Amino acid sequence: MLHEKYENMISEYLDGELSEAEEKELILHLEGCPDCAEHLAFVKKLSENLSIAPEEPSPDFMERLMNRLAFEPFEEEKKENKLIKLFNKKSFALAASLALVIITALFALPRLSYNMKSAAPQMRAEEAADESKNEKTSAFDVAVPKDSPEDAAIDEGSEAAESGVSPEESLKYSSLEPSLISALGDILAENPAFRLYDSFGNMVFENTAGAELIDVLLSELYEDEKKETFEPDYELIFVAEDFELKLKIYTEDKAFYVYAEDFDKALRVDRNFSEFMSELFRLNLDS
Amino acid sequence: MGYEVEKINADTDEREFINRLKAGDRGAFEQFVLENQRLVFSYCLSRLPSREDAEDIAQESFLRAFKSISSFRAEASLRSWLIAISKNLCSDFYRKKKIDSFSFDAFMEEGGDLPSESPSPFETLESSETRKLISKAIDNLPDEFKEAFLLRENFDLSYAEIAKVLGVREGTVKSRISRARGFIKSELIKSGNFDEFISSND
Secondary structure, eight states, rough: OOHHHHHHHHHHHTTTTTHHHHHHHHHHHTTTOHOOOOOOOOHHHHHHHHHOOOOOTTHHHHHHHHHHSSSSHHHHHHHHHOOOSSSGGHHHHHHHHHHHHHHHHHHHHHHHHHHHHHHOGTTTTTHHHHHHHOOOOHHHOOOOOOOOTTTGOOOOOHHHHTTTOOOOHHHHHTHHHHHHHHHHHHHHSSOOOOOETTTTOOOEEESSSSHHHHHHHHHHHEEEEOOOOOOOSSEEEETTTTTTEEEEEEEEEEEEEETTTTTOOOEEEEHHHHHHHHHHHHHHHOO | OOOOOOOSHHHHHHHHHHHHHTTTTTTHHHHHHHHHHHHHHHHHHHHHHHHHHHHHHHHHHHHHHHHHGGOOSSSHHHHHHHHHHHHHHHHHHHHHOOOOOOHHHHHTTTTTOOOSSSOOOTSSSSSSHHHHHHHHHHHHSSSHHHHHHHHHTTTTOOOOHHHHHHTHOOOOOOOOHHHHHHHHHHHHHHEEEEEEEEOOOO
16 A cells, blocks of 8 residues: 555655655565555656756847846936937926926826817717716816817817717817917927937937927826836937936836836827828828 | 756855856856746746746746845745746736636637747647546635645646645645545546556556
């Protein structure tokens, strides 16, 4: 018969977990117990059959990994070399106001996204409506007066009907979009240059027609909880001589996240980042 | 087994290495990756449906390790800590994709999505019937037994390391592994394949 105590010890023995004294005891027992000896043979054979040769990841595994990691000194050094100052001193005020608008946009996005979604029935308008009901305050109220008369002209009726929200709400949210986009558009049209860097400071994208980017970006953003604090995959940097606004981009397969530095607000875009950027690139070439 | 696992015997060496990692030493991290990438990748491959997914999650495991090395307490070995990270990421993967937890049986049936030149773990088994019985028996193990057993058999982790990965005591790991083996044996006996299995040579 198989002895329970030795059954466990056989396992441990083959796994190299027995002390010398225990090993001696086991071997002594095995000499006089064929059942336990057979169990040893079985476990040994099973292990031999189950062990898998380790698999090699692809040859560039290390390189890709290291490229995704930002080692501070290395990163700083490369950025110093690569970062091109795109604005001259005179445009500091412009850069600052651009940053202000973007930051404002980040705070306003719960509402903006609501508006975008209600305008597009396929984007699950009802769900968006539920979400935005909870959002009472926004920095955007300060930045853009919501009762601006020219905005009030936007067709409130049909949107409200589609999304199932009151005309009043629809009007309020609708009024935000054109003002913000045109504000961003104006600024970027005059100073459209920005560049996208990876976390090592290598430039991976240069934008030459900012207005379209912001247009597309805003139409696809909505708020999301803060992602984990890994190093970003990309950084979108607006540069002035005395000023820099950094947006961190974290990518996933079918979405990417945008963070403004020092702000907790996270935005999620449900698009593949590379596809999104290459689409923009085509857009820029066409324009 | 062939995992080039760092064998640091002296506590001080390991501590020094961890300190270098914590200080953001690029060289130390490269060494850490080099020594553990096969283990992590193989582990992910055993849990995930494709090589591509396994690479992604293996990369993510190292990224997360890099980001959270400051909170590593050195109560466990570095590699058991790393496997624990991979384990969580693999679970997240299935949670996100809403796919049923992996089936070892299905994994083996499909050769684990390995390219054909990679030998399947069961290639040396005598008959496909025995092979099926064993993989079925493994799949029928309760998850906690299966996990401990496979970490031991496939990835050569010590009992202490497995205990850290699974968050249980070493004694529990010991008995789970032993009972898993006993269960597989009893399944082979029940099906009448035990004698053939035990007496075959390879």
